[in-house]
Amino acid sequence: MNEQDLIQGLRNGDELAFKYLVLTYQDRVYNTAISIVQNVGDAEDVSQEVFIQVYRSIHHFKGESKLSTWLYRIATTRSLDLLRSRKSKKRFGFIQRLFGDGNEPLFELPDFNHPGILLEKKENAARLFRAIAQLPENQKIAFTLHKLENLSYQEISQVMGTSVPAVESLMHRAKQNLRKILEKEAK
């Protein structure tokens, strides 16, 4: 099924087209989400929300970019939304526990072990993920998409809606900041 047929099928509410979309892109969306939110359960939630959003808003997709670019864009936006809500929950934890539905975790999330990392690198990767979590949002997205999804700077620029030099600059600053954070931790 080519992309145009797939989009047309989705617009017509075709169940098979939706199944094809999910099976084709589920690993990319899930891997992006897990790399940003750094939690297995949250990653499944976020990635499912991405497909639900695609299912509901396919009529708004103008086809100016590739379907995969659109999916990456939704996945990164949704993941950042979750990180923001996690941060605000942490900040107003007491009040939210009073008024929320009581499912919020009361503890800090443990160090994240990315399932795709080689065993001998797991310890270093966990430290790197802790540092990545401290990066500004744009740098975090650029670095994660490049290192964990192997996207080119060109593809990242399309996902983030920016230019290639801007992505290069983001990557450069991300590496600088990561070095600073890691050096500070080593002291």
Next chain:
Amino acid sequence: MKIESNKKVEEILSSLDGCQRVSAPDFYYTRLRARMEGRSGKSYNWILRPIYVVAALLLLLTVNTIVLLKGQNETSTTASDNLEVIQQSIAAEYSLNDNNSMYDLNQEK
């Protein structure tokens, strides 16, 4: 010491090299469909969240208080009105309001 630290940092930075893409969990599509189908039935659940329940109770309490206070004022006004009516009816019964009854003090019976 500095060189060693730099080496360690570089080692950490390169720890993501060769990282493999993680596959979505088993039965991902089935679970996604279940979520999509279950969502329509769950749409009312937000209304049962404690914050909305507490807000609704507070609103109810406020409305009750306002109605009660207003009712009390009206009751006291009505009571004073009733008293006036009773006074007037007694006055009328005993012709106390009759200002036309002139007593001619010079008139002999």
